[in-house]
Each structure stands twice: as structure tokens, then as C-alpha cells.
Amino acid sequence: xxxxxxxxxxxxxxxxxxxxxxxxxxxxxxxxxxxxxxxxxxxxxxxxxxxxxxxxxxxxxxxxxxxxxxxxxxxxxxxxxxxxxxxxxxxxxxxxxxxxxxxxxxxxxxxxxxxxxxxxxxxxxxxxxxxxxxxxxxxxxxxxxxxxxxxxxxxxxxxxxxxxxxxxxxxxxxxxxxxxxxxxxxxxxxxxxxxxxxxxxxxxxxxxxxxxxxxxxxxxxxxxxxxxxxxxxxxxxxxxxxxxxxxxxxxxxxxxxxxxxxxxxxxxxxxxxxxxxxxxxxxxxxxxxxxxxxxxxxxxxxxxxxxxxxxxxxxxxxxxxxxxxxxxxxxxxx
Amino acid sequence: xxxxxxxxxxxxxxxxxxxxxxxxxxxxxxxxxxxxxxxxxxxxxxxxxxxxxxxxxxxxxxxxxxxxxxxxxxxxxxxxxxxxxxxxxxxxxxxxxxxxxxxxxxxxxxxxxxxxxxxxxxxxxxxxxxxxxxxxxx
Numbered sequence: 001x002x003x004x005x006x007x008x009x010x011x012x013x014x015x016x017x018x019x020x021x022x023x024x025x026x027x028x029x030x031x032x033x034x035x036x037x038x039x040x041x042x043x044x045x046x047x048x049x050x051x052x053x054x055x056x057x058x059x060x061x062x063x064x065x066x067x068x069x070x071x072x073x074x075x076x077x078x079x080x081x082x083x084x085x086x087x088x089x090x091x092x093x094x095x096x097x098x099x100x101x102x103x104x105x106x107x108x109x110x111x112x113x114x115x116x117x118x119x120x121x122x123x124x125x126x127x128x129x130x131x132x133x134x135x136x137x138x139x140x141x142x143x144x145x146x147x148x149x150x151x152x153x154x155x156x157x158x159x160x161x162x163x164x165x166x167x168x169x170x171x172x173x174x175x176x177x178x179x180x181x182x183x184x185x186x187x188x189x190x191x192x193x194x195x196x197x198x199x200x201x202x203x204x205x206x207x208x209x210x211x212x213x214x215x216x217x218x219x220x221x222x223x224x225x226x227x228x229x230x231x232x233x234x235x236x237x238x239x240x241x242x243x244x245x246x247x248x249x250x251x252x253x254x255x256x257x258x259x260x261x262x263x264x265x266x267x268x269x270x271x272x273x274x275x276x277x278x279x280x281x282x283x284x285x286x287x288x289x290x291x292x293x294x295x296x297x298x299x300x301x302x303x304x305x306x307x308x309x310x311x312x313x314x315x316x317x318x319x320x321x322x323x324x325x326x327x328x329x330x331x332x333x334x
Numbered sequence: 335x336x337x338x339x340x341x342x343x344x345x346x347x348x349x350x351x352x353x354x355x356x357x358x359x360x361x362x363x364x365x366x367x368x369x370x371x372x373x374x375x376x377x378x379x380x381x382x383x384x385x386x387x388x389x390x391x392x393x394x395x396x397x398x399x400x401x402x403x404x405x406x407x408x409x410x411x412x413x414x415x416x417x418x419x420x421x422x423x424x425x426x427x428x429x430x431x432x433x434x435x436x437x438x439x440x441x442x443x444x445x446x447x448x449x450x451x452x453x454x455x456x457x458x459x460x461x462x463x464x465x466x467x468x469x470x471x472x
Binding site for chain 1: 340346348349351352356357363364366368372373377379381382383413414415417418421422423424
């Protein structure tokens, strides 16, 4: 059985992609960029005390599930979210929902999904996908970061849904109970943008928002004192968090620029169009930074890495990004 | 980013898949462009994979010389470390470390060995031995 009317789409990021496809399926046309922007998910966080494979967590967006929750809060969507302690029960409920013709969001590990390319399989537990049907023992899956729909055997998906560890999915399933027919963009857009800009500029802790970017820059400046292998792994880790994890390029900055552009058109507001162009430039700077990191990783032992140049580059990115938020926060968005 | 600048480097880590990148067209309008990858990303991914392989290789030698139990190799071979394995099994690190001792690993109950095999997604038989040199234990 499968839901015939469901249409797969290719997205940059799993959670915003899933929510966009799900809303479209339920009659609310929302692009991925709008989902991302309206949930206020743009962030930066550098958490030296949370380690992934021995390296600190560097995030360009807010916590997993923040997009689902942010969208609920800001748009008045009502989602059913369900976790399970028993894997068999989790599979049973999923199969039951599919039998009723529901399309269901699920959180999984990346490592245990057999359709992922071998070289992309890492232990990351907060991946999102849509299950839209079942044929024999195979689930029909719309994984938004893949170009086309994929398939996955029952036991493999169960394993991927019930791994333990950091951000364990606990079999999370979600689907909308109530989707509004229309959205008052003139109210919702300015509110979401102001809130997000404020979160990036006025962070109470020195490791999130613009202050987080500066904290990371400072850390890079001190990497010269560390073991060279660790230093290079650290730099590579930044590139991976920014580019490898589905971010649409430049750690979600391009998606957000796309959101600002769409929002500007909806509200007929030239300030948003301008902010979008500024954010595009910021995204390009993040990519230049990634290129510098890649060159540093490549460098031979005889050529020492210029960590202070990397630090200065990242600090200039932080300055440029802060200017966009200041413009959004001070400007009239109505 | 200008859509003409979206990298199409056919990177090996994508295994012929394409990723969606947001870029602007000639009118400055954002669209999604399918990218076959950026070599900057490929290098970073490969660096991480090589580090995991290096750790698995070191672990292999330590098991082969009888210093630690095969569990130690299979943990790295499945791209985990002690912390990931502890979280995935729900066991304390010190307990797993004890099981890295060959004598203690040999005397583990069938149930405990199965728990490790299940978490690592390999058979009990494979968990208890080393694969031929240079091969994965999966």
C-alpha cells in the first residue's frame, strides 16, 4: 500500500524538507526555505563540552526537532509526536498509520539506513524522513535529501529508528493533526524574523549566536598549540558541519537568504530583499572560509597553518552576519 | 551563491547522488540546484573517514597481538568510539573497558555477547574474531 497522492521533492535539509513536503501534502504550500525561516531555526552554536567523536558540536541551526516545534508554535499547526520504548510496538504503530493512508515523519540514525552511500554513513541520530507506504517488507521512503524516493526493509528501519545515544530518536513518529488553510504572512513573517535576529545578536551565553561564531574563531586562533593532527581534524570537522550535513550550502545561510527573498516578495518589502542579498554575501564568505580550511588541511608539514588568518576570516564573517541581523532588527518589516 | 558557481565536482563520497544547494539565477532569484558535490566537502569527509580507518587499523594490531579483545576492533570498525558504544548499549564505559580485556571477554555470557553483536549490527561469530587483515568485520 502507498499513498498515491504523495509527491517527493528534493530538499537541502532533512527536517525542513520533511515538514515542507508534509505541509504541501496536506494542502498548505510552504517551501523548504519558508519552513526553515518561519520556524526560526537559523542559529550558530559552538558547544565545546558536547563531543561528537572527540570533536566539539558545531551547529549552524537550532536543536533537532526545533523546526517541527517552531512551525507548530508560529503557524498554529498541530502535530502528533509519538515516541516508543518498545521497537516492535514502534513498527506496529507505523504500519497501522500507513494502512490508514497517513504519510508519517520519522527520526532515524543515518548509519543504519542501508540506502545511504557507504562513505556518508556516520553515527548521527537526528535524521528525518517521510514514510509514505509499504510494499511487502519494504517501506517506501521519501528522504528529502535524496533526489528520488528510496526503499528500506522493515528491520533496517526499525534498527535506525531505535538506536540509543546522543539525540536518540526513540522511534519518533510525527504527522499533522491540524493544518491551517492559510497563513497571515504579514503577522507571522516579521515576528519570526525579529525573533531569530534577536536570538543571533543578543545571546545570553558566549557560545551561541554571533558570540558563538567569535568563540569558535578564538578557539581556531589557539589551535596552533594543539597536536597538529587534532588541529586538522578540528578544521575538517567545521567544514563537515557547515557543508556535508545537508545545509543547502554555507551552513543554512543560503536557505535563509532564499527565505528572506520569498518573504520580501510576499510582503512587498524591499528591506527584506536587501537583507536577502546581504545574507547571500555572508553565505559566500562562509564558503570562502571553508575553502581556506580545506587548504589548511591539505598543507604539508613543512608549511605551518596560519591559524590567525583563519581566525580573522571567521571574525569578519561574524561581523558581516551581525550586520544583517541588525538591519532586520532595526528595520520596519510591516 | 551564483548558480553558475555551484560546484559539480562529482565527488566520490556522494556515490553518484546529488545534493540540493540554494543558489541565485541570473535575475538574482533563489532556486534549488542539484550539485554533484564540492571537493572541499569531499576532502573533509575523507579526512574523517581516514581517521576512523586509522583508529580501526591501530585497534586491529592491538587485538592481533592479544592486548585487547576483538570487541575493541569491531567498535572502531563500526565507526564508533567508547563513548558512542557506551551510549548505544546503555552501559557504563568502565564496564565496556573491562570487556576489552581478552580474558574477561572470553568469559562473557552469551547474552552479553549478543547485546554487543546486536548493537554493532554483526553476528556473534564475527564479533568474537578478527576478520582477515585489511577487511571489515561486517
